Amino acid sequence: MNDTMTPLQRVLTALGHQEADRVPFFLFLSLHGARELGMPLRQYFSRGENVAEAQLRMQSRYGHDCLNGFFYAPAEIEAWGGEVVWFEDGPPNSATPFLSDLKAIPGLKPPRVEEVPVLVEALKAISLMKERSPLLPIIGVAISPFSLPVMQMGFEAYLQLILEQPEAFWQLMRVNEEWCVSWANAQLSAGATAIAYFDPVSSSTVIQPDLYRKTGFVVACRTLPRIHGPTATHLASGRALPILDDLAATGTAGVGISVLEDLAELKRAASGKLALLGNLNGIQMRHWTTADAELEVKQAIAKAGKGGGFILADNHGEIPWQVPEETLSAIADAVQRWGRYPLDWIDEPVI
C-alpha cells in the first residue's frame, strides 16, 4: 500500500494524537551522511552543502519522515570558544571544558550565531534542504540551557554547581537561555520545521524529579515559549516516566524516550499529553539481523502505535556510525510492512 499523506502531514497527525496513514519514523542519521558522500566526518561537516545533499539522499533511500539539521553536539561549544575533538568513527566530543572558573560566569555573554562558522554552515544546510524538499519536516536541534553546561564546564563540576552554588547556577542559566533561544530561532528562520530541545540532564536517570522541578523544569518553562516553533524534548536515552507530566507542562509537544522504560507504560502515561519519539536501541542496532530489526519495529509499534502520538525512532537521537545501511533498510521496510493504520494485526490472535 502506498503512502497517502506527505511526511509533514503524517508527523503533524501523530503529534496531534491521531492516526495517520502509517506510523511516522525518524532515522536520526547525522554521521552516516559522511559515509554517504565518502568523506571524513570533519570534512563532511565543514560545508552545509554536504549535509543537505547527504540528508536528501538518505531520506530518498529509506523513506523516513524527516530531514535532520543536526551536525554534532559540540558545535554549540565551538560557539563559546571551546575546542572539539574529532574521531574517525563517532561523534566529536567537546574537549577540556572552557568554563573552569565560576567567577567567569557573571561575565559570560551569549555568542552570536552569525559569527560561528559551523553554525552558519548548519543554517545553510537547513536552508538548502528546505529549498529542495519543502514538504519534508526538517528537525533542528538546540542543546537545552540546562544541559549545555555538561560541555561548558564538565559533568562533575556542573553537578556541584547545581547542588552547591545556586546563585552561579541561575546566572549561567540566564545566559544559556538567551543563547538557546537565539540558536533555536535561527534554525527556524532558516527553514527548520521544529526544534529538538536536547535536555539529557533533566532525565530522571541524571537528576531526581524533585530537583528537576526546581531547575531544568523552570529553565524549560522560561525557554520553550520563546522558541518560535514546535519543540520536542529529547532526553538522549535517559528515563522520562517520573517527569512526563512535568515535561508536558513545559509546553513541549513530544519527548524522546528510552529503551530503559516500558514503551506501553510510557504510552499510557503520555496519552493525549505528549507524543513519544523512540525507543529503538541504537547501541544494539549495530548487530541486528534483518529479522531482529523487523521484530523490534513490530514490537514498538504494537506497544505505542495505536491512537497516534507516536513516532518511531532510535532512543538516543543519533544512530551510531557502526549501524550498517542494511539494518537501516530493514527498519524502513518493517515500518512500511507493520506500520499501516489501523494496525489491525495487533489485535489478531497469535497462531
Added chain:
Amino acid sequence: MNNEPWQDFEEALLAMDRVRARGLLRTKRLEAAGVSFLESLVSPSLEQIGARWETGEISLAQVYMAGRIAEELIDECLPPMSPLRTDQPKMAIAVLEDYHALGKRIVLSALRASGYELTDFGHGLTAVDLAHRVKVEGVRILLISVLMLPSALRVADLRKLLGVVCDGHPPRLIVGGAPFLFDSRLWRDVGADAMGRNAAEAVSLVKEAVEEQK
C-alpha cells in the same frame, strides 16, 4: 522503622547529610576493630544505591554525591597511604578516548570508599597510551569507563595490546559505561573480563579480582 545501620547510612548519603553519616560510621567503628565497618556499613549501602540507580529509583546525581561523601568520610579514617589500602594488587582506572569523566569519578569514589586505592590515569587516552602506562606501572586490575560506542569498541584494541605488552600476563580488564548497559553482550564482544553495571558492581568485581590474585 527499624532500619539496619547500613540502611541509615544509605539514607544519610542520599540526603547528603555528612554529619549523620559520619556519626553512623563512628558508632560502627567503635563496635569492632579493623575495617569491618567497610563490609557491614559501607559496602551494603553502596550496593543498594547502585541497584536503586539501575532500576531508576534514584538519579546519577544522587549516586555521585553519595559516593563523594562516602569517599570523604572513609578517607578520614583510612587515609590514602594506609597499609590496609596499599596491600592490594596495583589497580588503575581510566576513560578510554572519551572526554566524559563522570562515570569514572563515581566508580573511583565507590572503590576508595570501599577501602581500595587505585591510580587515576585520567580521560581521553588512546589504547596505545593506556597499554603503555599499564605496562610501566605494573597494573594488575584495570577499570575502563566509556560513554560513547566507538570508545567501547576500542576496548578490543586495548585488549590485544595488553596481551602483547604484558608478555602474555595482561591485567584483569573490567569495563563499564552506557554502551555496555544498553547492549549486554558488548563487553564480551570486545574481550573484557567483566562488566560492572554500576559502581557497586565494579567494587564487587574488583573484590573478586583481588581475591583471585592473592
